Amino acid sequence: xxxxxxxxxxxxxxxxxxxxxxxxxxxxxxxxxxxxxxxxxxxxxxxxxxxxxxxxxxxxxxxxxxxxxxxxxxxxxxxxxxxxxxxxxxxxxxxxxxxxxxxxxxxxxxxxxxxxxxxxxxxxxxxxxxxxxxxxxxxxxxxxxxxxxxxxxxxxxxxxxxxxxxxxxxxxxxxxxxxxxxxxxxxxxxxxxxxxxxxxxxxxxxxxxxxxxxxxxxxxxxxxxxxxxxxxxxxxxxxxxxxxxxxxxxxxxxxxxxxxxxxxxxxxxxxxxxxxxxxxxxxxxxxxxxxxxxxxxxxxxxxxxxxxxxxxxxxxxxxxxxxxxxxxxxxxxxxxxxxxxxxxxxxxxxxxxxxxxxxxxxxxxxxxxxxxxxxxxxxxxxxxxxxxxxxxxxxxxxxxxxxxxxxxxxxxxxxxxxxxxxxxxxxxxxxxxxxxxxxxxxxxxxxxxxxxxxxxxxxxxxxxxxxxxxxxxxxxxxxxxxxxxxxxxxxxxxxxxxxxxxxxxxxxxxxxxxxxxxxxxxxxxxxxxxxxxxxxxxxxxxxxxxxxxxxxxxxxxxxxxxxxxxxxxxxxxxxx
Amino acid sequence: xxxxxxxxxxxxxxxxxxxxxxxxxxxxxxxxxxxxxxxxxxxxxxxxxxxxxxxxxxxxxxxxxxxxxxxxxxxxxxxxxxxxxxxxxxxxxxxxxxxxxxxxxxxxxxxxxxxxxxxxxxxxxxxxxxxxxxxxxxxxxxxxxxxxxxxxxxxx
Ligand code: SF4
Ligand code: SF4
Ligand code: SF4
Ligand code: FES
Ligand code: FES
Numbered sequence: 001x002x003x004x005x006x007x008x009x010x011x012x013x014x015x016x017x018x019x020x021x022x023x024x025x026x027x028x029x030x031x032x033x034x035x036x037x038x039x040x041x042x043x044x045x046x047x048x049x050x051x052x053x054x055x056x057x058x059x060x061x062x063x064x065x066x067x068x069x070x071x072x073x074x075x076x077x078x079x080x081x082x083x084x085x086x087x088x089x090x091x092x093x094x095x096x097x098x099x100x101x102x103x104x105x106x107x108x109x110x111x112x113x114x115x116x117x118x119x120x121x122x123x124x125x126x127x128x129x130x131x132x133x134x135x136x137x138x139x140x141x142x143x144x145x146x147x148x149x150x151x152x153x154x155x156x157x158x159x160x161x162x163x164x165x166x167x168x169x170x171x172x173x174x175x176x177x178x179x180x181x182x183x184x185x186x187x188x189x190x191x192x193x194x195x196x197x198x199x200x201x202x203x204x205x206x207x208x209x210x211x212x213x214x215x216x217x218x219x220x221x222x223x224x225x226x227x228x229x230x231x232x233x234x235x236x237x238x239x240x241x242x243x244x245x246x247x248x249x250x251x252x253x254x255x256x257x258x259x260x261x262x263x264x265x266x267x268x269x270x271x272x273x274x275x276x277x278x279x280x281x282x283x284x285x286x287x288x289x290x291x292x293x294x295x296x297x298x299x300x301x302x303x304x305x306x307x308x309x310x311x312x313x314x315x316x317x318x319x320x321x322x323x324x325x326x327x328x329x330x331x332x333x334x335x336x337x338x339x340x341x342x343x344x345x346x347x348x349x350x351x352x353x354x355x356x357x358x359x360x361x362x363x364x365x366x367x368x369x370x371x372x373x374x375x376x377x378x379x380x381x382x383x384x385x386x387x388x389x390x391x392x393x394x395x396x397x398x399x400x401x402x403x404x405x406x407x408x409x410x411x412x413x414x415x416x417x418x419x420x421x422x423x424x425x426x427x428x429x430x431x432x433x434x435x436x437x438x439x440x441x442x443x444x445x446x447x448x449x450x451x452x453x454x455x456x457x458x459x460x461x462x463x464x465x466x467x468x469x470x471x472x473x474x475x476x477x478x479x480x481x482x483x484x485x486x487x488x489x490x491x492x493x494x495x496x497x498x499x500x501x502x503x504x505x506x507x508x509x510x511x512x513x514x515x516x517x518x519x520x521x522x523x524x525x526x527x528x529x530x531x532x533x534x535x536x537x538x539x540x541x542x543x544x545x546x547x548x549x550x551x552x553x554x555x556x557x558x559x560x561x562x563x564x565x566x567x568x569x570x571x572x573x574x575x576x
Numbered sequence: 577x578x579x580x581x582x583x584x585x586x587x588x589x590x591x592x593x594x595x596x597x598x599x600x601x602x603x604x605x606x607x608x609x610x611x612x613x614x615x616x617x618x619x620x621x622x623x624x625x626x627x628x629x630x631x632x633x634x635x636x637x638x639x640x641x642x643x644x645x646x647x648x649x650x651x652x653x654x655x656x657x658x659x660x661x662x663x664x665x666x667x668x669x670x671x672x673x674x675x676x677x678x679x680x681x682x683x684x685x686x687x688x689x690x691x692x693x694x695x696x697x698x699x700x701x702x703x704x705x706x707x708x709x710x711x712x713x714x715x716x717x718x719x720x721x722x723x724x725x726x727x728x729x730x731x732x
Contacts, residue, residue: 157622157625163622163623163624163625164622165624166622166624166625166627166628167628167632168627168628168631168632169631169632170631170632177624179609179612179613179623179624179626179627180609180627180638187623187624188622188623188624
């Protein structure tokens with residue numbers, strides 16, 4: 001333990017702590033911009049400076065360790081002037097169009113301006129001028145709003161290990177951008193949106209599909225259907241100041257009905273369907289000498305990564321469409337037929353935690369007879385914006401239930417939204433299919449949690465099945481290299497591109513509270529634990545779907561509607 | 577020649593980045609996109625990272641050089657004598673910004689700090705020729721000289 005004083009308060013701190021951390025432990029706020037928890041401090045923005053007795057210069061507190069007997073002032077007038085100047089310079093090189101900005105009221109630059117009581121323009125000068133990058137179907141980059149904190153660059157480089165964007169040029173011309181300034185769509189970007197989640201401003205944001213959705217809702221000829229991803233129900237409440245991890249399924253359903261959707265279905269039904277198809281595929285591969293290990297395919301960020309970087313390993317990926325695409329395909333075939341609807345009149349909107357799902361929905365491989373399985377994807381954040389315009393007071397909404405029959409789901413589907421969930425759900429069903437017996441304890445806690453790679457082995461009927469769960473795309477390369485060398489011991493591998501899984505997807509509510517991933521995941525496990533049915537093969541509506549329509553899992557019709565193909569995107573990008 | 581550069585430096589060693597870029601620029605006169613991608617692959621760095629470094633240093637060019645290189649002095653003395661207007665006039669006349677090369681690859685436009693000829697400010701320099709006390713009006717005439725040279729060459 002080290003003793004020091006901060007603002008004349010005696011503080012006990014641990015060796016190796018930074019001044020920033022020590023101050024925080026006694027309730028002293030120091031603003032930060034470039035600082036990222038768990039990453040090596042870059043010391044770039046200097047907004048966190050403090051005054052240390054005996055040192056001539058101001059010190060960046062995020063990068064400086066505490067020392068015995070240190071005397072620190074975090075809020076002297078010298079410090080305040082320094083911070084204020086930094087903020088003023090950032091503001092003056094910024095469009096200042098907060099009133100019409102998508103991050104209005106959720107922007108760290110706004111917060112700083114307010115906190116430091118900026119009330120005049122003292123430095124008026126030339127502002128940077130960069131085009132908005134709208135090359136991708138999922139995301140927009142607006143460098144005019146960028147304050148060069150570098151958090152996106154570090155997230156992409158050090159956490160996701162993609163490196164799609166970086167600092168270019170210098171001085172006034174400094175800009176965070178893609179190689180050759182060519183646009184995200186032709187870069188290494190997988191559109192995971194993790195950079196959006198860390199951006200303090202609106203320099204990174206999703207490409208909005210709200211207009212298309214509102215148009216469809218206003219179109220009398222359209223039969224509009226909404227579906228919600230497993231992870232959205234555990235996070236949307238945060239946008240309304242509900243505690244992190246509040247399950248708001250019932251309210252979302254009511255809200256969607258009030259927006260005018262004709263039906264509200266559950267992507268969890270699609271998740272159960274995915275499990276049946278995927279578990280069957282796995283068993284077939286295992287027993288017919290198919291390509292092993294098999295990877296899950298429900299994360300389009302992972303798919304895009306594999307297509308761009310490891311096209312020679314695409315055979316290892318399950319051919320199953322992702323749950324919301326399966327749900328869409330079933331809505332436009334089975335459900336349309338059942339209800340006597342023309343599939344062309346159906347407009348399917350997926351409410352997703354994810355930015356890549358927008359790209360996914362636009363993939364030509366994911367349409368039947370030129371009709372896309374899913375017509376539009378809204379992120380959790382976009383849905384909240386629609387609720388607001390529609391005058392919906394979310395917190396006061398009564399609960400409602402999903403529509404039948406594509407709204408029924410099991411606990412196995414609920415956990416799809418968190419790292420390890422797909423694996424756990426798949427094993428519950430694969431175990432039954434292979435052994436004819438039900439798992440005694442369905443809580444497979446070994447695949448839960450947030451380690452980068454989780455391993456687990458299960459004995460099914462005397463055969464050992466080795467599985468791995470990859471949490472965050474930055475952790476996948478090692479596993480792929482093992483396969484390249486022919487050294488992989490696994491049979492089945494789950495990959496989710498976002499650290500923590502979809503609960504921490506690029507379309508989720510934006511805030512920097514570190515406890516978010518764990519609390520959101522807990523909400524999903526609670527939903528699972530409370531369910532009557534906790535295995536996908538127990539879903540009654542799903543059994544009916546197979547009896548009335550699909551026949552067997554992996555049947556010819558299933559293959560046509562529920563399975564897909566991948567492309568060598570490395571080649572496409574090279575030829576551009 | 578280019579192949580040697582990739583043999584000369586070991587794979588997956590980022591410390592050679594600047595040296596490699598310098599060598600490649602020596603060969604090509606600029607850093608072609610293809611080569612930047614190859615360098616990234618060779619040293620095990622992201623393309624955006626290599627591109628970032630290449631744009632950070634003034635010594636690297638990302639576009640090929642034109643036949644004639646125009647340098648506009650933006651030093652203090654020239655600035656006082658309105659070199660900004662000279663630069664704008666050149667940019668308009670050539671249809672490019674400073675740092676770029678015309679589509680026909682005839683001209684590259686650059687700015688430099690003081691050329692040491694302050695007494696005749698504002699100064700521009702084209703290849704080995706210096707022009708002092710330049711006025712905006714003179715610009716088309718000066719450029720024409722180089723365009724004519726090019727025509728003469730192509731007739732030969
Ligand atoms: S979306 Fe993901 S891959 Fe693309 S730039 Fe952002 S963090 Fe990198
Ligand atoms: S885009 Fe956002 S996160 Fe990235 S450097 Fe700019 S302000 Fe920071
Ligand atoms: S982990 Fe989930 S949110 Fe993230 S890219 Fe994959 S599907 Fe989207
Ligand atoms: S937060 Fe400490 S230097 Fe940026
Ligand atoms: S400032 Fe232009 S030559 Fe000296």
